[in-house]
Amino acid sequence: MIKVNQLKKSFGKNEVLKGVDLEISEPGIFAVLGPNGSGKTTIIKSILGMVLPDGGDILIHNRSIKGESDYRKQIDYLPQIARFPENLKVEELIRMVKDIRGQEGDEKSLIEIFELEPFLKRRLRNLSGGTRQKVNLVLCFMFDNDIIILDEPTVGLDPIALIRLKELISSERDKGKTIIITTHIMDVVEELADTIVFLLEGKIYFKGSLKDMYEITNEVKLERSIAKILQKNKEKQTLENVAL
Amino acid sequence: MGKIFKYSLYDLIRSRWSYIYFIFFAVSTTSLLYLSSDLSRAIVSLMNIVLLLCPLIGTMFGVMYYYNSREFTELLLAQPIKRNSIFLGQYLGLAVSLSISFVLGMGIPFLFYGAIGSSELLSFLTLIFVGVALTFIFIGLAYIIALKNENRIKGFGIAIVLWLFMAVIYDGLFLLSLFAFEDYPLDKFSLGVILFNPIDLCRILVMLKLDISALLGYTGAIFNKFFGTSLGMIIATSCAMAWVAIPAFSIAWISKKKDF
Numbered sequence: 001m002i003k004v005n006q007l008k009k010s011f012g013k014n015e016v017l018k019g020v021d022l023e024i025s026e027p028g029i030f031a032v033l034g035p036n037g038s039g040k041t042t043i044i045k046s047i048l049g050m051v052l053p054d055g056g057d058i059l060i061h062n063r064s065i066k067g068e069s070d071y072r073k074q075i076d077y078l079p080q081i082a083r084f085p086e087n088l089k090v091e092e093l094i095r096m097v098k099d100i101r102g103q104e105g106d107e108k109s110l111i112e113i114f115e116l117e118p119f120l121k122r123r124l125r126n127l128s129g130g131t132r133q134k135v136n137l138v139l140c141f142m143f144d145n146d147i148i149i150l151d152e153p154t155v156g157l158d159p160i161a162l163i164r165l166k167e168l169i170s171s172e173r174d175k176g177k178t179i180i181i182t183t184h185i186m187d188v189v190e191e192l193a194d195t196i197v198f199l200l201e202g203k204i205y206f207k208g209s210l211k212d213m214y215e216i217t218n219e220v221k222l223e224r225s226i227a228k229i230l231q232k233n234k235e236k237q238t239l240e241n242v243a244l
Numbered sequence: 245m246g247k248i249f250k251y252s253l254y255d256l257i258r259s260r261w262s263y264i265y266f267i268f269f270a271v272s273t274t275s276l277l278y279l280s281s282d283l284s285r286a287i288v289s290l291m292n293i294v295l296l297l298c299p300l301i302g303t304m305f306g307v308m309y310y311y312n313s314r315e316f317t318e319l320l321l322a323q324p325i326k327r328n329s330i331f332l333g334q335y336l337g338l339a340v341s342l343s344i345s346f347v348l349g350m351g352i353p354f355l356f357y358g359a360i361g362s363s364e365l366l367s368f369l370t371l372i373f374v375g376v377a378l379t380f381i382f383i384g385l386a387y388i389i390a391l392k393n394e395n396r397i398k399g400f401g402i403a404i405v406l407w408l409f410m411a412v413i414y415d416g417l418f419l420l421s422l423f424a425f426e427d428y429p430l431d432k433f434s435l436g437v438i439l440f441n442p443i444d445l446c447r448i449l450v451m452l453k454l455d456i457s458a459l460l461g462y463t464g465a466i467f468n469k470f471f472g473t474s475l476g477m478i479i480a481t482s483c484a485m486a487w488v489a490i491p492a493f494s495i496a497w498i499s500k501k502k503d504f
Binding site (some may be wrong): 048051070072073086088097100113231 | 246248251252254255256258259312313314315316318319320321322323324325326327499503504
């Protein structure tokens with residue numbers, strides 16, 4: 001489904017991705033984790049064609065995405081920051097995105113789930129951050145495609161909306177979709193993720209289930225096992241520096 | 245491109261800035277028309293406003309609109325459309341919406357004043373053309389600056405300096421260089437210099453049309469002498485068009501190679 005080969009990307013002198021190999025061939029929820037600046041967003045943006053890689057290749061359904069734009073029809077994307085044209089109404093924005101994608105979307109049930117009915121005729125500049133995030137979620141989930149990419153989906157949501165979002169993500173998985181999430185909320189990962197992809201210093205450090213990760217690190221909480229990996233890595237670096 | 249253009253325009257013409265811009269031009273045109281009670285004099289006064297204000301507003305709005313829609317642009321980039329269509333669509337949406345405010349703001353008072361059928365109709369149309377061209381040119385340049393600078397403050401700074409340079413400093417430097425090299429023949433040099441500043445180019449275009457030799461200035465006089473009025477106008481117009489086209493192509497080119 002998604003195949004990343006030796007992906008490399010630098011921003012100036014900062015080498016963010018140093019040859020990432022990643023294959024996602026089965027449905028399920030994949031959580032991409034890693035410390036700040038480890039390249040999570042860069043990988044996601046490369047898959048979406050927003051960041052142009054320096055080297056390597058990305059295949060979606062066995063076709064290279066280089067210079068293509070049509071493949072994005074198969075991907076639903078939730079951007080990290082929900083900001084929209086200020087003078088459009090919510091319903092106009094929904095219509096606009098459907099028109100641009102050239103796809104039919106089913107927004108009705110989502111509007112119900114996130115209780116957006118009273119806001120449909122309001123202009124986007126008058127909405128609160130949380131409501132804008134709910135609109136963002138509607139724009140992403142209203143299309144029925146088999147790859148979904150969510151960048152920090154929980155930002156600004158109240159507890160009820162958060163619970164409904166988690167239910168929504170699980171039900172999309174049950175339909176056999178592939179869902180890629182980046183988040184800093186470990187509870188969400190522990191509750192939902194089937195596979196953890198852990199990035200460290202521009203490479204994939206670990207890919208496997210939560211259980212595997214706990215076993216390797218001898219911990220029972222995700223937060224602690226990540227901390228342990230980071231600590232170990234730091235010790236290793238210090239040792240290397242001493243040896244040099 | 246059509247879809248992005250359509251929605252950007254739809255969004256922008258409902259922005260309160262479009263109305264403020266429209267009202268500003270409507271009020272200043274009306275008052276100048278009735279105060280000076282002479283069409284061609286009013287056109288000269290308006291020209292000075294247009295030459296300063298259209299570039300300034302275009303530059304500011306161009307930078308502001310790009311940075312404000314930065315996050316939404318990311319959403320658009322993840323859709324199955326080409327980058328060209330996103331950025332050219334937004335650019336055209338902004339340029340057309342500001343041009344609508346400008347054309348209506350100046351046009352409506354002129355219509356009421358009875359510009360149609362008057363001898364100055366063509367001068368007035370030249371002024372409108374110049375204002376629209378400057379709007380397109382400076383929004384294009386502002387978009388390039390914003391695309392090249394992630395840092396908003398820096399982007400704004402460069403944009404303001406660009407405007408200041410084109411609108412004020414350029415002429416000063418030009419005069420200084422004429423003064424310093426007065427012993428040399430400067431005709432061709434000054435012709436070339438004018439083509440590189442769209443504001444000067446547009447000023448000469450209106451002056452040639454109005455045919456007021458006292459206001460042509462040194463460069464205008466050379467321009468007139470060198471090309472004659474009609475050829476001069478054709479050359480000035482095509483240069484202005486090139487000034488519109490080159491930034492637009494650059495936007496497409498730069499956005500193609502950029503990481504978001």
